[in-house]
Amino acid sequence: MNENYIAVDIGASSGRLMLAEKNFQDKITLNEVHRFKNGFSDSEGTDHWNADHLVEEILIGLEKVKQRGIEECYVGIDTWGVDYCLLDEEGQALSQPISYRDHRTAGAMEAFDANFSLKKLYEKTGIQLQSFNTVFQLLREDREKLVKAKQLLLMPDYLGYVLTGNAVLEKTNASTMQLMNLESRKLDEEILAAIDVKKELFPDLAEPGSILGPILREKFPDYDLPDATLITIASHDTASAVVGTPGKGDNWAYISSGTWSLMGVEMEEGVATAEAFDANFTNEWGVQGTIRFLKNIMGMWLIQEVARLQDYRYSYPELAELASQEEPFVCLIDVNDPRFMNPENMITEIQTYCRELNQKVPETAGELARCIYDSLALCYAVELEKLEKIIGRTITQLHIVGGGSNNDFLNQLTADACGINVLAGPGEATAIGNIIVQMVATNGFGTLAEGREGIKKSFPMKEFQPQTDNHQAIEKYHALTKAFV
Secondary structure, X not given: OOOOEEEEEEXXXXXXXXXXXEOOOOOEEEEEEEEEEOXXXXXXXXXXXXXXXXXXXXHHHHHXXXXXXXXXXXXXXXXXXXXXXXEOOOOOEOOOOEOOOOHHHOOHHHHHHOOOOHHHHXXXXXXXXXOOOHHXXXXXXXXXXXXXOOEEEEHHHHHHHHHHOOXXXXXXXXXXXXXXXXXXXXXXXXXXXXXXOOHHHOOOEEOOOEEEEEOOXXXXXXXXXXXXXXXXXXXXXXXXXXXXXOOOOOOEEEEEEOOOEEEEEEEXXXXXXXXXXXXXXXXXXXXXXXXXXXXXXXXXXXXXXXXXXXXXXXXXXXXXXXXXXXXXXXXXXXOOOHHHOOOOOHHHHHXXXXXXXXXXXXXXXXXXXXXXXXXXXXXXXXXXXXXXXXXXXXXOEEEEEOHHHHOHHHHHHXXXXXXXXXXXXXXXXXXXXXHHHHHHHOOOOOOHHHHHHHHHXXXXXXXXXXXXXXXXXXXXXXXXXXXXX
């Protein structure tokens, strides 16, 4: 009898429950059971997530699993990183969690640096300096709320806690907080002291692949739920996406392409050198003690916002087709410029940026899409070069996984810009990685390497080889972007 596995995969704009099974040939099937919308909304001037909504949608999805005749299953939950819920003495949330895109952390890095060097923070944690990291969110947190708080739970841990009553701090997501010491792999008390937060606020650390416990069906009498056991998987979505990347050997890199593009490699040890600091690479923790040495790049957020502001007049494939008809490299943007984090109007912001740098201003949907895709591909090339230099080895294979891997136009641009063979897929890498950790934890696969071989057998991939030399365009990108001067 096949075991049933459910991946609860929640991103910034949507979430879904995916049902997986594995046959005797180690071939994995994956089917969507339930999909729902997610997003933050303004409440009294602050951007909040609705965690109650997420719990409700998970329960609706599990009810649909039961309706398929599945009485027993394993469940793993992954979400984005850094954001958290604060709980009171009774274990109730003090408020809905605040989004990392909220403007409360504006100036927080500078305020932190006045008392505790940002360079020292990086040396201790190895985590890329981003204004939205948990350390800076806590610096800006309401002091009264912090005093009342008994416990802090990151988003997937909070959802798991509501469902099972058990609280943990899963390691891969914990590392995104910029509160964990890279060497000791524990909370850094000196950093906590710098933001006046006690370590007792955090639950015990849990390894990916730990059994969290059964879902408390009696707590949710309105839902007809299966007998579900929650497994604490690699709960940061990028950590799951890397698990779901079918790389082999030492010379491959990945881009987990979604709202963010995360480019990096899987390593045994972290790198927190001055060179890594200057390049702003991060050392997030992975499964089985590995390090995800990577760079956060703004990613598909740019095109998502352009599509939204045009009332989704064009689908993403249509935008890619329109872009392909435009002249390349006419206008470029620094995709990592903070002005693109959460502007009032992404289209206006891109146009203003181009105008300020005396470039042709993109007006049409095709011109805007071309500007974004060209800039992303060139950014990937620049960051790949930096990555190779820092780790001291040549990358010969680039895997692109996640939703963005379905964009053939951008995949080819990336292969051309990076001068490297690109393998695109699987698109569902995050959900697949979530499932693989569950399977390894329950002996569905003996090892992670076996799981990755199972991915290769189960999901198609497309290959893109370099066709043109974009050296001049890369130099233009270098010249235009302040970060790379």
